[in-house]
Amino acid sequence: MRVSLIQIDVNPDEPGQVRRERVAALVRAERGADLVVLPELWPVGAFAFDEFAASAEPLDGPTATAMSAAARDAGVWLHAGSVVERGTDGSGAEALYNTSLLFAPDGTLRRAYRKIHRFGFDKGEATLMAAGHEIVTEDLGPATVGLATCYDLRFPEQFRLLVDAGAELLVVPAGWPARRRAHWSLLARARAVESQAYVLACGTAGTHAGVEQAGYSVIVDPWGEVVAEAGPAEQVLSADLDPARVATTRADFPVLRDRVLGLPTP
Numbered sequence: 001m002r003v004s005l006i007q008i009d010v011n012p013d014e015p016g017q018v019r020r021e022r023v024a025a026l027v028r029a030e031r032g033a034d035l036v037v038l039p040e041l042w043p044v045g046a047f048a049f050d051e052f053a054a055s056a057e058p059l060d061g062p063t064a065t066a067m068s069a070a071a072r073d074a075g076v077w078l079h080a081g082s083v084v085e086r087g088t089d090g091s092g093a094e095a096l097y098n099t100s101l102l103f104a105p106d107g108t109l110r111r112a113y114r115k116i117h118r119f120g121f122d123k124g125e126a127t128l129m130a131a132g133h134e135i136v137t138e139d140l141g142p143a144t145v146g147l148a149t150c151y152d153l154r155f156p157e158q159f160r161l162l163v164d165a166g167a168e169l170l171v172v173p174a175g176w177p178a179r180r181r182a183h184w185s186l187l188a189r190a191r192a193v194e195s196q197a198y199v200l201a202c203g204t205a206g207t208h209a210g211v212e213q214a215g216y217s218v219i220v221d222p223w224g225e226v227v228a229e230a231g232p233a234e235q236v237l238s239a240d241l242d243p244a245r246v247a248t249t250r251a252d253f254p255v256l257r258d259r260v261l262g263l264p265t266p
């Protein structure tokens with residue numbers, strides 16, 4: 001199974017429509033891959049809070065439309081990273097979400113995942129966006145993917161639920177800051193080791209809203225070994241994966257079988 005992560009440089013001087021067209025061309029160039037992955041909030045920048053509302057779009061907005069066409073033209077599954085989604089909350093009130101979009105090779109929007117853990121504590125995304133509540137997986141044929149976004153990487157309980165739901169490839173688009181790059185690399189490997197699954201962690205490059213991005217997108221195998229790692233700049237990171245290694249790793253070293261569920265709380 002061939003996968004390509006496109007680590008996009010989010011440059012605030014590049015107009016949104018120009019970036020969409022540029023990224024669509026990068027996706028089309030990955031014809032032959034099975035799965036292409038883009039980072040978190042690449043149309044606006046994960047830290048460009050002041051622009052979230054203006055850049056918000058519905059699930060059939062300009063980014064989704066461009067990415068649907070790019071997936072279809074390339075004939076690939078496309079995890080198109082995330083967009084600021086303009087949606088509604090449970091009461092019908094307008095709300096923004098950090099929503100990842102997964103397109104099938106025919107361009108159909110197959111899954112939308114609203115980021116569960118919002119970053120920023122009492123500011124930024126945590127105050128501007130609503131939280132998702134759904135654990136999202138999708139069977140791509142060669143493997144089942146489980147979706148998480150950036151800060152979700154710090155919450156192993158979400159990854160347990162993804163594994164329970166059948167995930168073999170954990171796809172994590174991000175806009176991770178450079179100053180915590182060590183956490184990014186460590187947590188990507190930790191989630192792979194504990195889940196005995198591939199982790200495809202795709203970040204952004206460049207600096208936006210004064211926040212230097214980490215880059216260093218990484219593909220980790222079910223044993224926790226790094227299969228491929230990007231540098232700090234815009235880059236396409238590709239690798240051939242063997243999804244069967246998830247089952248063999250879990251069978252040969254069956255730690256997931258030894259989980260004790262329902263431990264008593266202290």
Ligand SMILES: O=C(O)CCC(=O)C(=O)O
Nearest residue numbers: 046119150151175176180
């Ligand atoms: O957890 C971190 O250090 C970074 C998280 C983040 O930047 C995000 O979720 O947007």
